[in-house]
Amino acid sequence: MYLIHAAILLPILAGVGIAFMKRLSRSFHLGWAVLTIPLVLLIYFLSLIPQISNRNLISESLDWMPSLGINFTILLDGLSLLLALLITGIGSLVVLYSIYYMKQDEALHRFYLYLLLFMGAMLGVVLSDNMMVLYGFWELTSIASFLLIAFHHKKEASIRGASKSFLITVFGGFAMLTGFILLYLISGSYSIRETIESVSNIAEHHLFVPALILILIGAFTKSAQFPFHVWLPDAMEAPTPVSAYLHSATMVKAGIYIVARFTPVFGGEATWFWIISLVGTISMVYGALIAIKKTDLKAILAYSTVSQLGLIMSLFGLGSAALYFGYGAESMLYTTATMAGLLHLFNHALFKGSLFMMAGIVDHETGTRDIRKLGGLITVMPFTFTVALIGTFSMAGLPPFNGFVSKEMFFKATLEAADFSIFSLGTWGIIFPVLAWIGSVMTFIYSLVIVFRTFLGKNKTDIPLQKLHEAPIGMLIPPLILVSMVLITGIYPDILSSSIIEPAMASVLSPLLAEGERFDVHLYLWHGVTPELWMTAGVIVLGVISYKLLPRWKTVYEDYIPVYTVNKFYNAVFRALHRFSKRWTQTYMNGSVRNYLIYIFVFMIVLISYGFYHATNIEWNFSGYNSFKLYETILLVGLVVTAICIPFAKHRLSAVILTGAVGYLVSLFFVLFRAPDLALTQMVVETVSVALFLLCFYHLPELTPKSSKKYKSVNLIISVGVGIIVMLIALAASGTIQLDTISEFYTAESYNLAGGKNIVNVLLVDFRGFDTLLEIMVLGVAALAIYSMINLNLNGKDLGSSHHTLAREKQESTEKERSNSNPESWNSVSLRSNDVFLQMSTKIIVFIILIFALYLFFAGHHQPGGGFISGLVTASALVLLAIAFNTDTLRRILPVDYRTVIACGLLISLATAAGSFVFDLPFMSQAFGYFDIPLLGEVELTTATLFETGVFMAVLGVTMTIILQIGEDR
Structure with a gap:
């Protein structure tokens, strides 16, 4: 059936079709046509929930390059279904939001092409079982993200943000690709499922840990983990619908998906959960720390995203310890962390998507996102205030919103980590609950900043309150839907247990389950008076006090903490590399084509000569060659004489004609050696090339040959060297025959397998x-x-x-x-x-x-x-x-x-x-x-x-x- 393959390709193909609707976009908003794509996909994936929750996984495969082990294989399980629902669900709301946010006179055909391209690429990432195919879609998300961030390409900040995100995420992608190749060398398969099944045989391989680290670099760069987080704040130059989609719900979740997907492979390695847990925890605290000092709404949300992604990442790191110590499904020790990570991944997409849309509404209606210029909007924008209140309180982990449920489970998981056998509260284990609590306090503070500084107090905008108004209903519907789900899944979180969370847990912690076994997952808003509840109470108390005293201690905060930041370090290194590369490039890139050819030819001569020198299996067999016939000798002499004449030509026209003559003589050799296809191609190429040379030389000054002996000597040495090297390659290739020639297969099977006699x-x-x-x-x-x-x-x-x-x-x-004097329509010149x-x-x-x-x-x-x-x-x-x-x-x-x-x-x-x-x-x-x-x-x-x-x-x-x-x- 290949329906899931079609689901991946549908948005990509639809985006290509939308790109040709530029003129049509003037009469109606293209978003209405685009909206049908994610809605259809959402309905399709929703229909698969019963099947996936019953462990009836869907696998489809299309042969692509089977000889290399690369096939377009799709696997839909609980984890990929969770991400697919977020991609299509949030995508539908973002498209609806963009219809009212994006202006009609903007390049909507390009915007929706990039957006649909990204949607298809993300679906490809989360649904691909083959690592090479996954990597292809992974890099496609980086390309689409670059195009979306740079959508307003006339703004320098947009170009800078797009370039930074592209450089960092593509660098991580290359690292991840290397890790995939190492895994293939270890396991012999690009299939993730097959690699998981063979993990007991490959875990002791010396390449196992390097592959682990390289794959984590890719995951950390895409999910903006410390210290690779610097691209995310600059990416906020993208239109708000892009930020709500890419940088809160989908693209930044790709790295978390990779960690979750490969946990069954690497989860048994201590390096895995130590790196992920520590990097995630540091990212959570650092992101929250920086978010407090920001004054731009989208900047606050950007750093809060870094913090929240770090929280989720740390949970998956802690959860992998269940694999390391081999606990079964009946023990919830550490599986709590994985359950909390999956739940918060879902919750975060809901409340952060709504908050980005809220920031866009505020900017759209007031013309600013600077909280220092905002205030008092609650009276004129009550619905937007409601969105902000529910979204921020869920992010802060307050009841009765869904963020409270997952935040309580987060605290519980860190407490379990502190009590685990390899940790103790007297040693390093204490860092997890302590840093989790500190990060939560700071999260609470910037959540209050978002709501109170924007909507309460006095109006500080340049627009009087009587002229401000609520956003259009179409722009309000998407965030209101999201915060409604935040409230519903907070009050009744168990509706997600068996349908979404448990199948996803089974995908991440599959080695813990026996066949037919299931995790006992039940989610509740109220768990009684527990240590984690007291931690939440402490967060609220200290958070309120800290917010009230913020003007007093923020001065110290701004003066000392951000003196040395990762972003400044990145910018300094980037500028230094740019200066160094520019100076180095200018030493050899001087505009001389001759010099460039010298570099290429010298490198070729040295490299191939080195290969000949160290080769031990080359045979110089000169037997079996036919003798030269008279006409072949005459043709060869003519070819050599013509080629020798080219360097001595005094005019460019003569050089062009002689060069063309060499090409035509070579084509005659193809005719003599019964290669009509090559002869025909060579003749036509020479004809077009001669015309091209003439056109190029028309714009150049008269040829003035160099008289320097050094100039000519260098040309002579390199020319002779290239000729000798090419001759040796030909002789070595014809004399050294170690394998049966494949030409016999082509001769025998061309007609049978391909239906062609040529x-x-x-x-x-x-x-x-x-x-x-x-x-x-x-x-x-x-x-x-x-x-x-x-x-x-x-x-x-x-x-x-x-x-x-x-x-x-x-x-x-x-x-x-000329119409009256000359009726011949072809002629337009004298x-x-x-x-x-x-x-x-x-x-x-x-x-x-x-x-x-x-x-x-x-x-x-x-x-x-x-x-x-x-x-x-x-x-x-x-x-x-x-x-x-x-x-x-x-x-x-x-x-x-x-x-x-x-x-x-x-x-x-x-x-x-x-x-x-x-x-x-x-x-x-x-x-x-x-x-x-x-x-x-x-x-x-x-x-x-x-x-x-x-x-x-x-x-x-x-x-x-x-x-x-x-x-x-x-």
Whole structure:
């Protein structure tokens, strides 16, 4: 059925569709169309609660790269269901909130594309069983987060915050990827389930602890744990709906999810729960400490998020001790911590999401988030005040809200930690309940600051109270729904026990359970008079006193505590690295292409020479080579002489012609050696390259060859060295045969397995189609880079757009002037004597070339040709058209944005490659069959044709983008 795969891809594909609705967004808010996506997904995941709570886990798998152990395998259990419900549930409310928060004239198509992209990526993270697939979605969340934070890209603070979050989270992602690879080397599998099953065999491996640490680095960076928390406050430059979604309910929970998911693997290791417990506890206290001094509502909530995430992280660390000491499910010692962590993960998403929305409402209505300029809003914004009151009191752990339930369990877990066998109250065990209590006191203080400084007291805003009003009902509904759930799950917390929390606990602590065994989970608002209740009472008393005395002790707090902060350290290190890298780069990046080539070629010569020197299995076998024929000798001599003439050319035009001659002579060798595909490709590439060289050199001054002996000597040495190295590689490759050649397999199976008689084409679109897909992606990136370098100046002004506008205006005026005197619509420039013949012949030759390109496209599967060469031939026809007339004429005849052609080609190729999943085949598998078609008879149809179409469009778009951008005279 693959419904869960579809659930992951649905928001991504919907986001791509939304991106093309820019014009439609002017007539209605795109959010209404987007809202259906998370709502449908939420309903779907809600329908799976009974099945998951009964331990009927859902697993689906699509073969992707089975030979490498990488498959798109989905696992839906209690833990992933909990996160999926938060992603889709909070996502639905955030989209509804954004409809009223985001302005109609903003780039809504981009905003919702990024938001849906992030939603799909997060679902992929929490539902993927394969570590490599999980990592792919993990980095996609970083990319989508970067785009959302930088949505207001004209603000320097937005760019800075997006860059910081991207650098830190991607760094953590690379560390986590390394940890996954180490786990694979240990266990032999990328599957998380299989790794858990084999944990008893891998726990003693010497790579086990390094893998543990690397995976934790990834989790800590994403969940903003100390000292990687510095990106989260700067990320508050994102629009408030983004903060409410990414930085309270979803993205920051990804790191916690990783810790919970891998607890069955690493939970038995003491290093695991020591690192997580201490880092989480420090993050909780540090985040609360900094939150008190902040005056911006979103900044307070940002640091409170760091604190609350640290609380949850510490609970999972403490809970893993149950695995370390092997307690069963009947013992709730330490399993309390895991239960509290899961419950608070759920609770935090509710109350923190509502508080971010509250901050957005205050900013939206008053124009400021600075609590020093706020006050007295309770009289004009009673509903927003209600949201703030319930949200902050739940965050502070007061009854009857859900935060009280999980906070009581947190205290209980820390007290159990202090009494555990490896701890004692007289040693290090005391730090957990003490720091938990201190962090809770500070949480209580900044919760009071949020409510009282914003809504009570006198109005300090620039807007009189009589002009202030409550937010629109559509903006109030989402936070009111969230705080209603905060109240309901606080009064009746047991409704979450068997449906959500217990299945999630079973996923985290699965090694403790025997088959069919369950945790006894019951949640209550009132547990009687317990030590943790007295701790809560102490928090309230000391918190109220500290809040009342805040003006007296905050001065000392501000003067001494934040002198040395992690953020300042990060900024200092970043600036130092930037200065160092700039100075170092300037020493060798001096703008000389020759120098860059010298670096590349010298490195290549040294590296490969080192490999030859240490290689012991290379055989230099010169037997079996055929003797040279006369025509081969003549061709070779001509090739060598032509190549030698290039350095002595005194004009660029001569150098270009000689370079092209070398390419054409090489293509003749391909013809002689019966490689028609290579010969055809080489000829067309040379034709287009010569035109490209001529266009480039048109903008350069006259060639002035260097006369320095040193200059020429360096060129000679490097050229000879590269030639010798390449020759040795060819001889070593042909002489050293240690494995059976795979060419026999391709020769025997190309037609049977891929339905093609042209082995070269079958390799490109089937057996090695993944290589081709990546190659056209690289070409697309290169074309866009060239376009950017030519059309965008340092100030970011799009010179290309203005040029095209001026070109169109010039074209229109020229047409008007010539309309009466010359009816020939192709000509828009004055003609010279040789232009007439060229233009008249071009009108005929272009159609011949295009027909030939069409033939190559359809014949390529069985004869020389294919999408790649067909795209090049088509581009050569258009280049000829541009040379004979001009680029403006070409744009008028074919008003196509070739960058869009590149994008469409890549999408078609990627969709064809992924379409094999529909037939339950690995990624990039091609299918073919024979069908009787009227008038045509039996015809072979293959999905490779669709892939070839994408390759054709990508190659055509890349070639024409480069040619036109370089060829147009600015």
